[in-house]
Amino acid sequence: MAINFSVNGRPVTSAAPEGTPLLWVLREELKLTGTKYGCGAGQCGACMVHIEGGRTFSCLTPVSSVQGKSVTTIEGLSPGRLNALQRAWLAESVPQCGYCQSGQLMSAAALLAANPRPTRAEIKDHMSTNVCRCGTYPRIVRAIERAAREG
Amino acid sequence: MTTRREFMVGAAGLGFSILLEGCAATPEARERSGASLAQTPAGGARTVNAWASLSPDGTIWIVNPAVEMGQGSQTAIPLIIAEEMDADWSRVVIVPAAPDDKVYGNPGFRGMMYTAGSATVTGYWDVARTFGAQVRRVMMENAARLWNVPLAELSTEPSTVVHAKSGRRLGYGEIAAVAQLPAVAPAIKPEELKQPGQYRLIGKDVMRVELPTKVDGRAQYSIDVQLPGMLYGAVLRGPVEGSAPLAIADSRSRAIPGVVSIVRMPFGVGVIAETPWAAFGAKDALEVTWDRRARAFGHDSARAPAIYSAAARDLTRSGKPWDVAGDAPGAMQKAAKIYEAEYICDYTYHAQMEPLNSVASVSAAGDACEIWCGTQSQTMAVAAAAKALGIPPGKVKLNLMLLGGGFGRRGHRDEEFVVDSVLLSKEVKRPVKVLWTREDDVRNGRFRPLSVHYLRAGLDSAGQIVAWQHRVACDEVTAFQDPVRYKGGGERDFLAMAGSELSTYDIPNRLSEQLPQQTGIRTSSLRGIGFGPNKFATEAFLDEIAVKHRLDPVDLRLQLLKNAPRGQAVVREVVAMSEYRRARPGRGLGFSFIDYAGTMVAAVTEASVDRKSGKITVHDFWLALDPGIAVQPDNVIAQTESSIIYGLGLSLTERISFKDGAVQERNIRDYGVPRLEDIPELHLKLLSTPNRPTGAGQMATPIVAPVIASAVYAASGARVRHTPFLPERVLTALG
Numbered sequence: 103m104a105i106n107f108s109v110n111g112r113p114v115t116s117a118a119p120e121g122t123p124l125l126w127v128l129r130e131e132l133k134l135t136g137t138k139y140g141c142g143a144g145q146c147g148a149c150m151v152h153i154e155g156g157r158t159f160s161c162l163t164p165v166s167s168v169q170g171k172s173v174t175t176i177e178g179l180s181p182g183r184l185n186a187l188q189r190a191w192l193a194e195s196v197p198q199c200g201y202c203q204s205g206q207l208m209s210a211a212a213l214l215a216a217n218p219r220p221t222r223a224e225i226k227d228h229m230s231t232n233v234c235r236c237g238t239y240p241r242i243v244r245a246i247e248r249a250a251r252e253g
Numbered sequence: 254m255t256t257r258r259e260f261m262v263g264a265a266g267l268g269f270s271i272l273l274e275g276c277a278a279t280p281e282a283r284e285r286s287g288a289s290l291a292q293t294p295a296g297g298a299r300t301v302n303a304w305a306s307l308s309p310d311g312t313i314w315i316v317n318p319a320v321e322m323g324q325g326s327q328t329a330i331p332l333i334i335a336e337e338m339d340a341d342w343s344r345v346v347i348v349p350a351a352p353d354d355k356v357y358g359n360p361g362f363r364g365m366m367y368t369a370g371s372a373t374v375t376g377y378w379d380v381a382r383t384f385g386a387q388v389r390r391v392m393m394e395n396a397a398r399l400w401n402v403p404l405a406e407l408s409t410e411p412s413t414v415v416h417a418k419s420g421r422r423l424g425y426g427e428i429a430a431v432a433q434l435p436a437v438a439p440a441i442k443p444e445e446l447k448q449p450g451q452y453r454l455i456g457k458d459v460m461r462v463e464l465p466t467k468v469d470g471r472a473q474y475s476i477d478v479q480l481p482g483m484l485y486g487a488v489l490r491g492p493v494e495g496s497a498p499l500a501i502a503d504s505r506s507r508a509i510p511g512v513v514s515i516v517r518m519p520f521g522v523g524v525i526a527e528t529p530w531a532a533f534g535a536k537d538a539l540e541v542t543w544d545r546r547a548r549a550f551g552h553d554s555a556r557a558p559a560i561y562s563a564a565a566r567d568l569t570r571s572g573k574p575w576d577v578a579g580d581a582p583g584a585m586q587k588a589a590k591i592y593e594a595e596y597i598c599d600y601t602y603h604a605q606m607e608p609l610n611s612v613a614s615v616s617a618a619g620d621a622c623e624i625w626c627g628t629q630s631q632t633m634a635v636a637a638a639a640k641a642l643g644i645p646p647g648k649v650k651l652n653l654m655l656l657g658g659g660f661g662r663r664g665h666r667d668e669e670f671v672v673d674s675v676l677l678s679k680e681v682k683r684p685v686k687v688l689w690t691r692e693d694d695v696r697n698g699r700f701r702p703l704s705v706h707y708l709r710a711g712l713d714s715a716g717q718i719v720a721w722q723h724r725v726a727c728d729e730v731t732a733f734q735d736p737v738r739y740k741g742g743g744e745r746d747f748l749a750m751a752g753s754e755l756s757t758y759d760i761p762n763r764l765s766e767q768l769p770q771q772t773g774i775r776t777s778s779l780r781g782i783g784f785g786p787n788k789f790a791t792e793a794f795l796d797e798i799a800v801k802h803r804l805d806p807v808d809l810r811l812q813l814l815k816n817a818p819r820g821q822a823v824v825r826e827v828v829a830m831s832e833y834r835r836a837r838p839g840r841g842l843g844f845s846f847i848d849y850a851g852t853m854v855a856a857v858t859e860a861s862v863d864r865k866s867g868k869i870t871v872h873d874f875w876l877a878l879d880p881g882i883a884v885q886p887d888n889v890i891a892q893t894e895s896s897i898i899y900g901l902g903l904s905l906t907e908r909i910s911f912k913d914g915a916v917q918e919r920n921i922r923d924y925g926v927p928r929l930e931d932i933p934e935l936h937l938k939l940l941s942t943p944n945r946p947t948g949a950g951q952m953a954t955p956i957v958a959p960v961i962a963s964a965v966y967a968a969s970g971a972r973v974r975h976t977p978f979l980p981e982r983v984l985t986a987l988g
Contacts, residue, residue, distance in 0.1 A: 118528065118530065119510075119530065122528075122530045123530070126528070126529050126530055129477075130479075130485070130528065130529055131528075133479055134470075135470070135473075135476075135477035135479070136469070136470020136471070137470070138476075138606070138607070138657070139476065139608065139688075140606050140607075140608070140691065140921070141691040141920050141921045142690055142691055142692075142920075143691070143920050143921075143922075145920055145921040145922045146606070146691075146921050146926075148606060175470070176469060176470035177469070177470045179469070180469075184468065184469065188468040188469060191468045192460070192464060192465065192468060195460070195461065195464065195887060195888070195891060196468075197323070197464060197467035197468065198323030198324070198325075198891065198892075198895060199322050199323030199605070199606065199607070199655070199656060199657050199658045199659075200323065200463070200464075200466075200467030200472050200655065200657070201474060201605075201606040201607045201657030201658060202606045203467050203468060204470050207468065225929075226929050226930050227930065229929045230928040230929045230930040232928075232929075233606070233921060233926050233928060234606070235604050235605060235606045235658050235660075235899075235926060236323050236606075236658065236895045237894055237895040237896075237897070237898025237899055237927070237932075238891075238894075238895070239898060239928075239929045239932045240894050240932065240935055241891070241894070242929065243929070
């Protein structure tokens with residue numbers, strides 16, 4: 103049975119079996135490859151998307167569970183122009199290999215949406231869901247603080 | 254149709270060409286303040302065969318021979334060429350090099366196209382600068398001819414030749430339109446290259462060219478490749494290296510909708526399906542009996558250290574020598590006092606964020622193929638694909654993608670993750686994307702070896718270290734990772750032994766040697782290679798000697814560095830930065846120094862130990878480093894932050910264990926990769942000196958374990974001698 107939902111404001115339909123992780127539907131069926139596969143187990147955060155505005159591990163989300171819901175991926179975070187967070191990411195030269203950064207940005211965006219001026223402790227706590235093997239952590243903290251400041 | 258004049262020069266095959274027409278920069282490239290990336294990959298219409306091309310519209314195409322895995326070489330090498338060329342960086346378009354060792358091989362890496370070992374800037378430093386200077390010279394010679402003035406009266410500004418006397422100026426693009434190229438490239442003497450004070454680009458921090466694509470999801474890794482008609486592949490490998498399927502029960506797998514084919518492979522079973530979820534499901538449903546002929550069956554990482562230790566401590570068994578100076582055994586016999594200690598480093602895993610994958614499209618006749626992959630060696634990937642198909646390398650077209658982390662995992666001679674997709678595509682004559690799950694990536698990992706280090710140091714009556722012996726018992730690495738280089742390099746296991754040499758220290762009699770352990774375990778270079786375990790052992794041992802012999806650890810290093818002023822400078826800097834002499838109640842300060850292939854690194858860290866749980870907390874970390882000239886200073890800082898954090902994981906939490914030869918860990922969490930909450934405050938100082946660059950991609954990783962061990966001792970009196978310093982190991986050390 104087809105599953106209907108919206109991605110980045112656009113209605114989409116998936117023919118995948120209902121237990122299929124949303125991650126793979128986004129990447130291989132809808133060709134939105136900015137959302138990354140890292141662990142498949144909710145342990146690294148590379149697959150982070152927003153569902154109805156809240157951050158969610160798309161690798162743990164069965165596609166059937168987003169029926170009728172609104173999904174935002176990195177491609178839809180700020181289409182057409184970079185938002186404050188993305189600009190801060192460039193200003194602090196955060197990405198190295200870059201593979202985890204879509205997930206980092208989606209996590210950070212959810213943080214700032216809920217808490218526009220997070221403390222450093224709140225940043226560390228919130229962002230510890232996301233692994234960066236290149237160790238860009240100090241720059242992630244600085245970029246979130248910059249985005250909060252320069253908004 | 255583009256016409257082109259070009260010349261090729263020098264032993265390294267450097268050359269450049271001038272495009273006479275048909276090669277305009279994209280509008281996007283023009284709008285940017287920095288250089289941009291070519292929109293077409295190698296093999297596309299704009300590929301240049303030489304190192305650079307000049308277009309009459311002022312666009313400068315510069316070839317990048319390195320792969321990009323986050324370390325910044327894709328920007329740094331073209332930047333070095335542009336510096337000596339005096340190119341306008343905003344007009345530079347970077348083009349990936351074709352896989353050709355003869356033209357693009359790294360002179361510092363035996364002429365291989367191989368991005369590893371923090372050797373890219375170091376290896377290409379001379380050729381890149383010389384080539385850039387040759388292009389500039391040709392521009393100036395042409396201007397001299399056009400204006401009929403002496404060459405000596407000309408100078409350059411970015412992409413412009415200037416005749417100051419008459420105020421005349423000509424852009425490189427204008428010159429390109431009418432240029433005459435010499436039959437032989439002009440000779441550039443080393444003293445004609447720019448002095449560091451003249452640099453416009455080097456040392457000034459330009460944005461890494463691919464960075465904008467990494468904040469909006471556009472960056473393309475091989476896992477992102479989408480091709481018409483593409484199928485998905487998954488491979489179940491045997492539990493240990495060299496085991497093969499004896500019997501395959503695949504009826505449950507074949508029943509899964511979308512499964513196209515199930516293929517017996519020499520090393521496992523491949524599944525090809527219409528979707529990734531069908532491929533994963535079918536792989537998981539396979540029931541395979543494996544043969545047990547492979548050597549690694551029976552290997553147990555809990556029992557192995559005792560075996561390795563016995564080999565390391567048996568002085569009647571001579572090892573394979575690595576670092577030899579003077580007469581260590583003789584001097585040891587005459588020493589007034591001998592200290593000894595043993596250190597152990599567990600197996601560790603790369604955990605690059607992008608699980609291994611590749612895409613291949615083999616022709617229907619099986620006589621050609623195209624591959625998309627993230628490899629650390631373009632030429633090895635092409636050679637491995639060609640070998641798998643039995644076709645010439647020229648029949649393999651490579652599309653080099655960004656790497657979602659490398660750390661040494663993607664530079665093995667057999668490039669097995671590339672061959673996976675080639676073999677499965679050959680089977681179905683359609684493009685196949687092979688995906689390793691994270692569990693596959695861990696289970697099929699290739700690891701930094703288990704190593705046991707037995708060290709002895711002899712001191713004379715004045716307290717000087719006069720003899721040093723370091724015996725390393727570990728799984729072989731180079732022979733497994735790259736048999737070609739191993740045989741060509743005198744069968745020296747440099748991936749395991751590098752860093753056991755102590756040539757910077759004033760110790761006259763030294764011997765480091767390897768006792769190779771034939772375990773059949775898959776091993777690999779891993780960020781810091783042998784420097785990680787070997788520097789842990791040597792620096793932790795020096796810390797113990799200092800305490801036992803009532804020497805100050807910093808003074809001991811300064812004494813040993815008496816012939817290394819750059820080493821002394823980083824030591825003094827980190828001592829000042831960290832206020833090392835100020836006591837911190839309840840916490841311990843550790844200190845360490847390493848020379849990583851010429852890059853000088855010193856660190857201090859402040860740590861505390863929970864005596865109940867054995868947990869170590871690292872609070873602050875100070876580090877000073879001198880890598881010579883820093884081409885991209887902020888990127889050197891970023892790489893150093895990265896190296897420290899990588900080293901924290903290796904020191905405190907990360908390990909791979911084996912039972913019956915099989916990996917026991919499964920994913921990111923049980924392996925123990927550090928997260929933001931685990932990171933101390935980092936305080937870094939880059940002491941860039943006007944010396945040849947010596948590398949910056951991993952230099953801090955090996956210093957982390959010994960500096961933490963030193964701090965743990967200062968905080969608690971416990972000597973931790975086995976990485977990672979797990980809480981139970983700390984509790985044992987606390988006694």
